[in-house]
Amino acid sequence: MRVPTSIVFFNLFIILSVCMNSIHCEKENLDKEELKSQKLPPCAACKMLINSFKEGLEKTSRGKFEGGDSAWEEDKLGSYARSEIRLIEIQENLCKKIERGETQCHSLAEELESLIEEWWFKHQDTHPDIYDYICIEKTERCCPKDHYGSTCTPCPGYPDKICNNNGKCKGAGTRKGSGGCLCDKGYIGDTCSECASGYYESYKDEKTLLCSACHAACDGPCKGAGPKDCEKCASGWYMIEGKGCFDIDECLKIEETCSNNQFCVNKEGGYTCLTCDKACDGCTGDGPDMCIKCTEDYYKKDNMCINLDLLGRKRQEKWARYLTYFGLCVATCIISQRNVYAASIIGLLVSIYMTVSEYMIAHSNAQHAMDILGLK
Structure with a gap:
């Protein structure tokens, strides 16, 4: 039995998707492992570990003993805030939220475990900041600020x-x-x-x-904020002795700056070229009234290039109008099957609407053509 081609392609698509997903997942896992195994400089690594410890302090700041009578337990076991139980909870979660250098963090946590415990039980009052005690004073991995x-x-x-x-x-x-x-x-x-x-x-x-x-007009040193304070002018500027730098108007040589059918706009220290209006074949500025010559299908009237298609609407406009008339006629026919009199009235109104519309469009186009050609 021959297997349909569509099923073959569908199966190939599924296999390819699975392979691509597997490759993507494998790459993600490799990236995560690379991040975990990265090694930071000694001070940065110590700071990373202590920041993780401080996050644990914040997370357990409102904790208490898990028994039913916390007041009795604190009386017998001492304050939870400085208890061994709280320390163990913090140490169990050290480095878990770290992505870059996690392996190094765990290794450093084991190495400094005794110092952390020493600070916890003996030096919290004399050294309230564990970072200063561990990273600066004891291990000498970091220095104080500045x-x-x-x-x-x-x-x-x-x-x-x-x-x-x-x-x-x-x-x-x-x-x-x-x-x-x-x-x-x-x-x-x-x-x-x-x-x-x-x-x-x-x-x-x-x-x-x-x-x-310095001002954009300056090339190098200046004595103040304006172009008059420049010691040397930048490209696009010229120096007048005693008065400072002035902008060069590159658009004075427009034939040398912009390509065909573009016009030049001067700006401080340079210029930009913009495309002429679609009615123009060469121009001195933006708009159909700034054309040097009119492009094909455009006619110059009162210094403005205007589209010569004045004897009727564009083809798509004609089609839209005729389809509207056709739709009205179809609607009239549908109504006539139920009520001949209503359809007759509607048909008369549609005919009047179409006649008046065509007359007004024709009159408007003719008048427009006469105005453009200078005929009255």
């Missing part, structure tokens, strides 16, 4: 003007990095204390330096 390097050296400008508040200290908070300043956009210098080329000092006092961008 410190860097193996000896946790203060960043430039510490404590209140790190890189003059215009950049970031490289390696801040870790045992790595050079401590150099990575300046924000618009600032340069070892401590981000100067304005970069293309920027000027818009404000400066003993504590603050603000650099603002």
Whole structure:
């Protein structure tokens, strides 16, 4: 028995879909495994573990002993807030919500388990922040905020003007990095204390330096915000000595800037080319009144290019009108089968409507043609 081709193709489609889905799932699993096995730098890994521990603290912050008489249990077992039971609940859920570096997190949790327990039972009062106790003080994996390097050296400008508040200290908070300043956009210098080329000092006092961008007319340094403050003009601008930079009007040479059937629009530092109206064969601006010549099927009247098809409607408009008339006639015929008199009246009205409509359309087209051709 011959199997229909449609069934063969359907089965092939099912097999292909299953294979594609299997490949997709396998790729997703590989991606997840890669994320889990990724290794973070020592400080980032320690911070990841402690953040997971803090999430556990928040989750169990309203917990209590599971027995029926929690007051009796707290009296006998001590406060739940610092109990071993709560610690175990937190440790059991460590690293579970972490995607990147989960394997490293679990390994680090085992390595630092005794330190975490030591903090939990002995040092919560003296070291309220477990991050400072574990990551900075005990394991020396991280540095305090705005410190860097193996000896946790203060960043430039510490404590209140790190890189003059215009950049970031490289390696801040870790045992790595050079401590150099990575300046924000618009600032340069070892401590981000100067304005970069293309920027000027818009404000400066003993504590603050603000650099603002020069005007678009400037190529490089400037003394202020306007085009008159440029030391050199950018492309698309020209310099008048003592007055600053002025925009070049590229559209004065339109034949050299835009292609055929486009017109030029000048803008600061450049220009753009836009397509002419569909009525135009070359133009100086937008609209059918800006044509140099009219395109095929258009006629110039009073400096405007107008469609020459004035002796009747477009073909699709004619078809729409005739189909409407046909529909009215069919409706009249259907009504006549039930009530001849009503159909006669409706038929008369439809005939009048069609006659008047055609007369008005013809008169309108003729008048329009005469106006365009200058005939009265």
